[in-house]
Structures are given as C-alpha cells and as structure tokens.
Amino acid sequence: MSGWLLASAHHLLAFLLVAILAIELTLCRRGMDGPATRMLGRIDIAYGVVFVLLLAAGIARAGGTNWPLYRDNPLFWTKLALLALAGMMSLPPTIAILRWNRSIRRGGEGPEPAAIRTVRHWMHGEAAVLLLVPPVAAALARGM
Secondary structure (H helix, E strand, O other), X not given: OXXXXXXXXXXXXXXXXXXXXXXXXXXXXXXXXXXXXXXXXXXXXXXXXXXXXXHHHHHHHHOHHHHHHHHOOHHHHHHHHHHHHHHHHOHHHHHHHHHHHHHHHOOOOOOOHHHHXXXXXXXXXXXXXXXXXXXXXXXXXXXX
C-alpha cells in the first residue's frame, strides 16, 4: 500500500475510533432497554475492530525502512503506551456490555444505573487517554 494511502487510512481510522467512542457514550445511559443494549454491543464490536485496524495501520506505517526512526524515538513508545492503556481501559466496558446482553437474552432486566455509571467512567477515561495521542503523534511526526 502506498505511503499516503496507508497514512490516510491510519488517520481516518483514528477519527472513526473517536466517533465510535462518542456513540458508545451516547448510547450508554440510564434506562437502556434491550434494543439499546444490543445496539451498544454491536457498536462496541465495531470499536474493537477499528482499534485493531488502527494499530495494524500504525504498525505498518512504522515498519520497513522507517523502523529505525521509530524504534529509537521515545515518543513512538509513548504513543504505543497510550494506545495500549486505552485498549486496556476498553476491556471493563466490553465485558460489562457482553454481560448485559447475555442477561437480556436470558430475559433479565437492563443494566443497573450503578453499572452504567461505572462503564461510562471507564469510557470517559479512554477518551481522556485518547486525547493525549494527537499531541504525541504531532511531535513524533515533526521529529521532536
């Protein structure tokens, strides 16, 4: 894949990831019913897929002849660490959403308000970590 096409895909995936997280935050609210919880589950799957594609595109961009430039740059590793942290922070919401959907399929009620609050806190944390990535990426792109 040519450099500009890979870079374009990488940037579009980053914007898409943030948009999906915003959709998740919008859907994850008090009083969610079965259809909203199922939709949240599908959106969460999309988040995971986009996250993996974003990492793959980023690794592809850093690989090859560019690798020595990235390997020795602490900003590259900072960016990867931030993304790893955001990825780990997405696990508790994903597990909760899977549980909620399993419960609803078995005839249970929707999620409790306290559980929704906890998941939203995790999602806000993810968003805060993801907000740190663009400044690091910009510094990395300028050879700082």
